[in-house]
Amino acid sequence: MIETPHQQAAESGASALLLLAHGSIDPQSQESTRALAHAVGLSQACRVEVAYLRHARPRARQVLRTLAETGHDRVVVVPLLLTSAFHARVDLPRALTDPPALVPVVTPVLGSSPEVPDERLIAALRRRLTELDVEFDAVVVAAAGSSDSDACSSVTAMASALGANLGLPCLAGFASTASPTAAEAVAQLRLAGARRVVVASYCFAPGLLFRRAADASTEAGAVGISEPLGDAPELVGLILERYREACDVQTGAGVSTEVL
Structure with missing residues (x-):
């Protein structure tokens, strides 16, 4: 779990945020993803977790199970992907198939569309x-x-x-x-x-x-x-926007694995 000052506020029925990264065998890749999650957690009163599609642990189902066991009933998954290619179209839905007890809302990938770069x-x-x-x-x-x-x-x-x-x-x-x-x-x-x-x-x-x-x-x-985007403040802001938009969708509307 990513430790943040808001950890306790995230328990018992509140929303959680899961950053779902591609993953790499390079340990520095996981360190960078955890640093991004920490930066997001410092800016938002919710529990922030990390999971990976490939090459690293934990996987999404494991994290969703843990969140359900600790009393969370709403989870937003933000895919750390920059294009809607194979990983977004195939790996991402596969990773979230038959989630244990807790059904998340999945936001669009963070990358820009061909027409409107973010x-x-x-x-x-x-x-x-x-x-x-x-x-x-x-x-x-x-x-x-x-x-x-x-x-x-x-x-x-x-x-x-x-x-x-x-x-x-x-x-x-x-x-x-x-x-x-x-x-x-x-x-x-x-x-x-x-x-x-x-x-x-x-x-x-x-x-x-x-x-x-x-x-x-x-x-x-x-x-x-240049260094990867990592925990750049602009990226943190984009993730938080996706999270808050998804929370607005969840409010009064249940939860869904359908991508927003």
């Missing part, structure tokens, strides 16, 4: 780039990658929005599956005349796949790789 995610990416403390004249937004064209389009839209926000050339790059890779996008910007390209890590937490993409981008000439 301003808070843009601000969080910009915050992490600022923390690099290096000068740059072009950016690659590096995401996980997917065979889902809509998922890739949402990353491309985020790159365009971040570029417009910064007033700089900005391309999408992917860690796997889709093209171009982050390293290829770095090389493309350098061929177009950029001299100091940085990579904006469009992910919630570090992982082995992103480390490989970061290493390849550095070899391609990137002068800096």
Whole structure:
């Protein structure tokens, strides 16, 4: 359980918030997710828990069982996913199939749609780039990658929005599956005349796949790789908005596993 000052207030019939992450075998990924959960808990009087779809424990059913046993009757699941790709369409519903005793409300994934990139995610990416403390004249937004064209389009839209926000050339790059890779996008910007390209890590937490993409981008000439979004205040605000919207839906309307 994530310890917060509001832990006791979350018991006995109140709502709880479950952050459901993809998961990684990298221990730093789990540490980053727990830090995000702690930051959310500091800002909201509810119990905040973490579960994972793959590679790490606990899983969602286990956490939901614990919450039901400790007297919670309402749970909001916020998926820590940036696109509506395979993990959102398949892994997420599977993880919440036949929940034990407690049926949650599941919010949309946190990533932006292809048409309307979320301003808070843009601000969080910009915050992490600022923390690099290096000068740059072009950016690659590096995401996980997917065979889902809509998922890739949402990353491309985020790159365009971040570029417009910064007033700089900005391309999408992917860690796997889709093209171009982050390293290829770095090389493309350098061929177009950029001299100091940085990579904006469009992910919630570090992982082995992103480390490989970061290493390849550095070899391609990137002068800096930003930290993952982690516990950025803008991300905390977005999660809390999703949680409160879901609580409003739950009030007087029961609970549902149907995605809002």
